[in-house]
Structures are given as structure tokens and as C-alpha cells.
Amino acid sequence: xxxxxxxxxxxxxxxxxxxxxxxxxxxxxxxxxxxxxxxxxxxxxxxxxxxxxxxxxxxxxxxxxxxxxxxxxxxxxxxxxxxxxxxxxxxxxxxxxxxxxxxxxxxxxxxxxxxxxxxxxxxxxxxxxxxxxxxxxxxxxxxxxxxxxxx
Numbered sequence: 001x002x003x004x005x006x007x008x009x010x011x012x013x014x015x016x017x018x019x020x021x022x023x024x025x026x027x028x029x030x031x032x033x034x035x036x037x038x039x040x041x042x043x044x045x046x047x048x049x050x051x052x053x054x055x056x057x058x059x060x061x062x063x064x065x066x067x068x069x070x071x072x073x074x075x076x077x078x079x080x081x082x083x084x085x086x087x088x089x090x091x092x093x094x095x096x097x098x099x100x101x102x103x104x105x106x107x108x109x110x111x112x113x114x115x116x117x118x119x120x121x122x123x124x125x126x127x128x129x130x131x132x133x134x135x136x137x138x139x140x141x142x143x144x145x146x147x148x149x150x151x
Contacts (some may be wrong), residue, residue: 002063002107002114003030003056003079007049007080008095009072016068016100025102031104032056036076047081053083063086064111066103066118067096090115098125 004020013033020031032052036045056065067084068079072093084091089098090111092099102121106114 001028001061002109002111003032003034003059004100004103004107005049005053005056005065005083006031006069006095006100007036007045007067007076008032008033008036009074011097012068012070016095016097019097020100020104023101027104027107029109030056030062031057034076036079037149041077042079045075046082049079049083051088057088060070064090064114066107066111066114067091068100068103068118069093070095075111092122094122096122098122124143 006016008016017031017033021028027068032055034045034049034052043077050097053065056062060063065088067080067089069080069091070093071077077091077093080091080093083089088111092115099118102125103118106117109117
């Protein structure tokens with residue numbers, strides 16, 4: 001089984017972890033989160049991330065760790081780049097909830113397959129949603145003088 005380490009701008013890392021635990025309440029030991037605070041140096045963020053990674057790696061059921069960050073090139077990603085070795089740890093940037101849920105779902109697969117599935121989940125989870133009228137109902141023309149609700 002693989003662990004998942006989320007390193008993201010505060011408070012995203014812990015929010016993503018909580019969202020994953022909402023859907024998969026049994027995976028708390030396999031997912032860790034490090035929120036990178038704006039007032040904390042990169043060295044301190046790296047130290048906290050190292051501790052979180054080591055805590056995942058010492059668990060006997062954890063074979064590898066998928067590290068997820070929110071934005072490529074930002075501080076959390078730069079910290080993560082210093083952690084991953086490409087063998088037992090891999091890095092994916094551009095975290096979104098579909099990516100994370102796919103990663104949690106397939107965390108028992110080998111690390112290469114997990115990376116592929118996570119990235120596919122993230123990209124497939126982003127789509128433009130068309131606004132269409134419900135079946136058999138015509139759309140009303142927009143009247144700018146008519147307000148159905150207050151804002």
C-alpha cells in the first residue's frame with residue numbers, strides 16, 4: 001500500500017485531507033498533510049514535510065508515498081521536490097479533489113500505476129459543464145428587469 005502526503009498552501013493541505021477522510025474514513029493513517037504557511041521559511045516547511053514523510057514511511061504497510069502539491073513552481077512544490085527520490089516517492093503537482101480521491105481509491109496499486117491513475121482522475125475531473133434546459137422545457141428569454149431572487 002502507498003501513503004499520500006499532501007503539501008499545499010495553508011489551509012489547503014489539511015482541507016484536502018479532511019475531504020478525503022470524509023469519503024474514505026478508514027484511510028487516516030495513510031494520508032498526511034503539511035500546510036505551508038506564508039510566514040514560515042522554506043527550510044522550516046521542508047523540515048515539517050520530512051517529518052510527515054518519515055512518519056508515513058515507517059509504517060509497515062506503506063511501500064511508497066505519493067506526494068501531492070497544489071501549484072507547480074510554488075513554495076509547496078519546491079519543498080516537495082527536495083523530498084522525492086523518484087523511487088519510493090513520487091510527486092504530482094496540480095492537486096484537485098478528483099485527483100486525490102482517485103489516488104486514495106487506488107493507493108494499493110504500485111506507485112507507477114498510482115501516479116497514472118491519480119493524474120487521470122485529476123484531468124478527467126476538470127470539465128466545462130454546459131447549461132441546458134431540462135428535457136421538454138423551453139428556456140425563458142432573459143428579462144433584465146425581472147429578478148427571481150435578491151443578492
